[in-house]
Amino acid sequence: MNFTLKIWRQKDSASKGELTTYYTSDITSDMSFLEVLDKLNQELIKRGDDPVAFDHDCREGICGSCGMYINGRSHGPQRGGASCQLHMRSFKDGETIVVEPFRAKGFPIIKDLVVDRSAFDRIMQAGGFVSVDTGGTPDANAIPIPKKIADVAMNAASCIGCGACVAACKNSSAMLFVAAKVSQLALLPQGQTERKERVIAMLAQMDKEGFGSCTNTYSCEAECPKEISVTHIARMNREYLKAVLS
Amino acid sequence: MGTLLQFYTSSVGKKLAVGLTGLFLCSFLVVHLGINLFLFAGDGGESYNMYAEFMATNPLIKMLEVVLVVGFLLHIFTSVILWFKNRSARPERYAMYDAAASSELSSRVTLLTGSVVFMFLVIHLRTFWFGSRYGNEAGYTMYQLVMRAFGNPVYDLLYITSFVILGYHLRHGFQSAFQTFGINNSRYTRLIELIAAIFWLVVPILFAAIPLYFLRMHYMTGGIV
Numbered sequence: 001m002n003f004t005l006k007i008w009r010q011k012d013s014a015s016k017g018e019l020t021t022y023y024t025s026d027i028t029s030d031m032s033f034l035e036v037l038d039k040l041n042q043e044l045i046k047r048g049d050d051p052v053a054f055d056h057d058c059r060e061g062i063c064g065s066c067g068m069y070i071n072g073r074s075h076g077p078q079r080g081g082a083s084c085q086l087h088m089r090s091f092k093d094g095e096t097i098v099v100e101p102f103r104a105k106g107f108p109i110i111k112d113l114v115v116d117r118s119a120f121d122r123i124m125q126a127g128g129f130v131s132v133d134t135g136g137t138p139d140a141n142a143i144p145i146p147k148k149i150a151d152v153a154m155n156a157a158s159c160i161g162c163g164a165c166v167a168a169c170k171n172s173s174a175m176l177f178v179a180a181k182v183s184q185l186a187l188l189p190q191g192q193t194e195r196k197e198r199v200i201a202m203l204a205q206m207d208k209e210g211f212g213s214c215t216n217t218y219s220c221e222a223e224c225p226k227e228i229s230v231t232h233i234a235r236m237n238r239e240y241l242k243a244v245l246s
Numbered sequence: 247m248g249t250l251l252q253f254y255t256s257s258v259g260k261k262l263a264v265g266l267t268g269l270f271l272c273s274f275l276v277v278h279l280g281i282n283l284f285l286f287a288g289d290g291g292e293s294y295n296m297y298a299e300f301m302a303t304n305p306l307i308k309m310l311e312v313v314l315v316v317g318f319l320l321h322i323f324t325s326v327i328l329w330f331k332n333r334s335a336r337p338e339r340y341a342m343y344d345a346a347a348s349s350e351l352s353s354r355v356t357l358l359t360g361s362v363v364f365m366f367l368v369i370h371l372r373t374f375w376f377g378s379r380y381g382n383e384a385g386y387t388m389y390q391l392v393m394r395a396f397g398n399p400v401y402d403l404l405y406i407t408s409f410v411i412l413g414y415h416l417r418h419g420f421q422s423a424f425q426t427f428g429i430n431n432s433r434y435t436r437l438i439e440l441i442a443a444i445f446w447l448v449v450p451i452l453f454a455a456i457p458l459y460f461l462r463m464h465y466m467t468g469g470i471v
Binding site for chain 1: 261335343431
């Protein structure tokens, strides 16, 4: 397969970036999108050019590193997968593919496709934790949790913090990310101690980081590689209301 | 008061303000439609004029009118603030942005549809509210005012278009408000969808039926009003 790649190249956060066109050939349909970038980078290095910078780590859709905006969508055209899980069979031979970094005020560009997602870390530091006594390992079944609740909490906990929700949202809102974290901990007994403070602190930090507000377009849910439900946003709104009013 | 202000300054608080005022405005739509339905009574406007007179003179209604104006202003003001905040959250736009792949158009254009509804409201108030409160030179009753206004096909088209757009605004707005209030789970989804359909479909259709009714009357009577 052959592709025309239009990739966002930006030297550093202070420079102005632009889309640069590259041509790739000898691509097989079972190659992942990141492998295509690897191949392109090999060619660029051989030519003495600067390779395209992009984040990646596990390459199996669980680390949340490889966030990029492919053909106008977070992680490209597939549903329920990260950029590393995107295979070239999702594209037509000869297609032009536009690759951009996740764009948001809260995610400043570091270089090319690499963005600084430490805003998410600061939101987590604001309240995304639980108080646990030190000591011996607690018994796994000491705190019974109903299966139904455990399942919903697991859906929230599957968030890998990749930022696809922010990137896809027309408002660059981080509500799905924050809601997944708030929801997961609010559902489980271990998260009860800081329940009220958590939702207020995490939302305040989210606003401070410059993310937009949610207008319920639900594009976050549609583009989330872990298919996290927007019902978690509703739960967070409830948590916030309860925390503020009580 | 401090809590309320802190609440309003947060993004979730502002969303709640938009949702609450939006639902309040929806309740106003129902009351307004209820009175408008008397236009179809076929009594030459007698009952409609009576209710119009009541609405124009009752002191309680006049007080509620102030609440309504505040509701409108808060809804518009907060939505506009949020719109600017949301725009500034992405300083550099995408070269390629396929929003249609992940969201409904109605959810992305509420400020636009809302602006059209607002412009319609200004025209509407000029024609009817102003006429009912401050009288009109010719001394027409409210029913006669309605009849005369809707005898004009251009005005009717404007009206019907506006209600199609209002319906589209509510297509997203109504259920979105419940999501913002935190009411979104399988137990209530169907019920909310059903009530939402009354607001985005049935209510606008009934409102749009009024100009059509009078336009038909206009041509049946040869335009003699």
